[in-house]
Amino acid sequence: MRVIATPEEMRAWSRTERQAGRSVGFVATMGALHVGHRRLMETAAARDDAVALSIFVNPTQFGPNEDLDRYPRSFDADCAMAEEVGVEVVYAPAASTMYPDGYATYVNVERLTQGLCGGSRPHHFRGVTTVVTKLFNAVQPDRAYFGQKDAQQAAVVRRMTRDLDFGIEIVVVPTVREASGLAVSSRNQYLSEDERRRALGLSRGLFAAEALWRAGERSPRTLTEAVRERMAHSGFAVDYVELVDADEMTPLDEARDRALLAAAGRLGETRLIDNLILDTEGAERPGPDPGTRP
Amino acid sequence: MRVIATPEEMRAWSRTERQAGRSVGFVATMGALHVGHRRLMETAAARDDAVALSIFVNPTQFGPNEDLDRYPRSFDADCAMAEEVGVEVVYAPAASTMYPDGYATYVNVERLTQGLCGGSRPHHFRGVTTVVTKLFNAVQPDRAYFGQKDAQQAAVVRRMTRDLDFGIEIVVVPTVREASGLAVSSRNQYLSEDERRRALGLSRGLFAAEALWRAGERSPRTLTEAVRERMAHSGFAVDYVELVDADEMTPLDEARDRALLAAAGRLGETRLIDNLILDTEGAERPGPDPGTRP
Numbered sequence: 001m002r003v004i005a006t007p008e009e010m011r012a013w014s015r016t017e018r019q020a021g022r023s024v025g026f027v028a029t030m031g032a033l034h035v036g037h038r039r040l041m042e043t044a045a046a047r048d049d050a051v052a053l054s055i056f057v058n059p060t061q062f063g064p065n066e067d068l069d070r071y072p073r074s075f076d077a078d079c080a081m082a083e084e085v086g087v088e089v090v091y092a093p094a095a096s097t098m099y100p101d102g103y104a105t106y107v108n109v110e111r112l113t114q115g116l117c118g119g120s121r122p123h124h125f126r127g128v129t130t131v132v133t134k135l136f137n138a139v140q141p142d143r144a145y146f147g148q149k150d151a152q153q154a155a156v157v158r159r160m161t162r163d164l165d166f167g168i169e170i171v172v173v174p175t176v177r178e179a180s181g182l183a184v185s186s187r188n189q190y191l192s193e194d195e196r197r198r199a200l201g202l203s204r205g206l207f208a209a210e211a212l213w214r215a216g217e218r219s220p221r222t223l224t225e226a227v228r229e230r231m232a233h234s235g236f237a238v239d240y241v242e243l244v245d246a247d248e249m250t251p252l253d254e255a256r257d258r259a260l261l262a263a264a265g266r267l268g269e270t271r272l273i274d275n276l277i278l279d280t281e282g283a284e285r286p287g288p289d290p291g292t293r294p
Numbered sequence: 295m296r297v298i299a300t301p302e303e304m305r306a307w308s309r310t311e312r313q314a315g316r317s318v319g320f321v322a323t324m325g326a327l328h329v330g331h332r333r334l335m336e337t338a339a340a341r342d343d344a345v346a347l348s349i350f351v352n353p354t355q356f357g358p359n360e361d362l363d364r365y366p367r368s369f370d371a372d373c374a375m376a377e378e379v380g381v382e383v384v385y386a387p388a389a390s391t392m393y394p395d396g397y398a399t400y401v402n403v404e405r406l407t408q409g410l411c412g413g414s415r416p417h418h419f420r421g422v423t424t425v426v427t428k429l430f431n432a433v434q435p436d437r438a439y440f441g442q443k444d445a446q447q448a449a450v451v452r453r454m455t456r457d458l459d460f461g462i463e464i465v466v467v468p469t470v471r472e473a474s475g476l477a478v479s480s481r482n483q484y485l486s487e488d489e490r491r492r493a494l495g496l497s498r499g500l501f502a503a504e505a506l507w508r509a510g511e512r513s514p515r516t517l518t519e520a521v522r523e524r525m526a527h528s529g530f531a532v533d534y535v536e537l538v539d540a541d542e543m544t545p546l547d548e549a550r551d552r553a554l555l556a557a558a559g560r561l562g563e564t565r566l567i568d569n570l571i572l573d574t575e576g577a578e579r580p581g582p583d584p585g586t587r588p
Binding site for chain 2: 007008011015019102104105107108109110111112129130134137138159160163164165166167248
């Protein structure tokens, strides 16, 4: 497995792959890889001939008081996992390569970035879309894989990819959960044992609302209140609980099939997010994913 | 010569060219082609194996009270000129293809877009960088050719291309002038005969300042005043005259080699811009370009 540090080398690799008639799949990460990332890489490896992984803790998507400095870093373990699942190249540029002195260009998706996480993290998505544009231009993949866990990010990246004519297919991969139901996240490692127990209030709140929805409840207020209540009961400072259109991220008047129920809150210092798509087909089910059961 | 209307077809063409080992040169225009565009296409054809031209009057770079509706359109004549100079493909997407309902993504270069034309045209460069990103993603060229006449645009596009890791070489081609010294521009055709005579105040002002600079004058104030005076004398409503760093577009305290002297103003309804690079090597000379002498 190769490790590449510059966009020029990355493009050269990608060009060689495509000229050999091999499709390129891409997974963008900030490292600290867990079973959720592993699922993204496995999905890419199953579908594409060659998989590139990026590991870059992107400063422009962190706010001034957020956890950039303490964000977990585990480069060697990350590379070991990537190699294991068949990743061919890791793109790991330095921050000074990505944002040299005089850097001035930002990509912004309007509208979709205003609500949900955009409310409390005003420049977050601008940082995400900017770095993803740079990564897309370096890796030039055929397909890029993002997790449903970051539902708003996936919708924003899909919109950007379509709007800017990238010609890259965005594949959204279902959230991986622990046996307890907790959505896997790099930030889970911030949690104390007590917080980790209380964190279940978030996923259980979502599952409770989903059960109401399956029983016929269609009021966004009732559904979001069910989540809010369980989160508050578990000690979360609730940031938001909203029922929105899964593509446009706009609030809905009534729950409908494929609506997104999304929530965020803080446990102590740690901000957690999670979501469910309300799906009559049951594509997204509460409970552990068999592939990640311990 | 092919005419292509969708980014998918454009990418397919470009991919085929590159797979055949041919380099792709690209010239982005809003049509109404003149000898300035012709020079861009000829420069591209001399350097690259295959040349793509885009013709798209981009609504997002016009302000609400600007000349979008009356902007000159001459598609058939444009295609004839393109074919004559060896362009292989014209990319001419519809506005509804470029900006469909729900479009939400914009690319913005900060800093460099604040002064000069950015002062009186606040969203202009955001429109330019957004459309150029889309065109780059569709055409995927090796090199793109822009005119020095739009010096700030060239600097902004170069900055964006570097910042976003496009891996495309930006080639800036010297301004083409009429025998009178007037810089060739699509907007010149708005001018009445009287205005066309008075328009010379702009280029002559720049040449006068350049003569002062060659004689040793280094004060930005004196140099810009020389331009301003001649423009005002010819009946221009001066928008700006500034001496700036040619890459960063920041005002200079003292004239130095490779500084950009840029000016803009209105004659009646028509806004004209022009500039000179103050160059001891004399790369940029006042007076007609032999290639465009009538």
